[in-house]
Amino acid sequence: MKRGGNFFWGVFFGSMAGLIVGMMLSQKKEEKIRNILGKKTEELKDNFQIFGKKIGEEVQKIKSNIETKWKNKMKNKTEKTNQDKQDKVEDELGT
Structure with a gap:
């Protein structure tokens, strides 16, 4: 019994x-x-922050390009409109 114990x-x-x-x-x-x-x-987390920063920079560049193009387009449109008005007035005056 001792062995079993x-x-x-x-x-x-x-x-x-x-x-x-x-x-x-x-x-x-x-x-x-x-x-x-x-x-x-x-x-x-760091990689996502870097990636987000790069995307933000690219979006800013695209936004800036669009704004520049829009301003140029509006400027050209305004100049064309002014030129058309000037031509009309000259036609009416016969000069």
């Missing part, structure tokens, strides 16, 4: 030791995984 206690203490070591290792692995995920998340 020793075997039982050996299995019990071995299981407990394995459980404790497993928990300690899994916590370290979790920390490593969290650190890796945290770093990757920061890298991804």
Whole structure:
């Protein structure tokens, strides 16, 4: 009976030791995984910020180009309208 009891206690203490070591290792692995995920998340966040900044700059350039073209078009239209009015007045005056 003593042999059976020793075997039982050996299995019990071995299981407990394995459980404790497993928990300690899994916590370290979790920390490593969290650190890796945290770093990757920061890298991804930084990359998105850089990407967003580049897109913002491109949008600003496009907006500026459109505004310039629009102003030039309106200026040309105004000049054409003024020239048409001047031609009409000259036609009416016969000059």
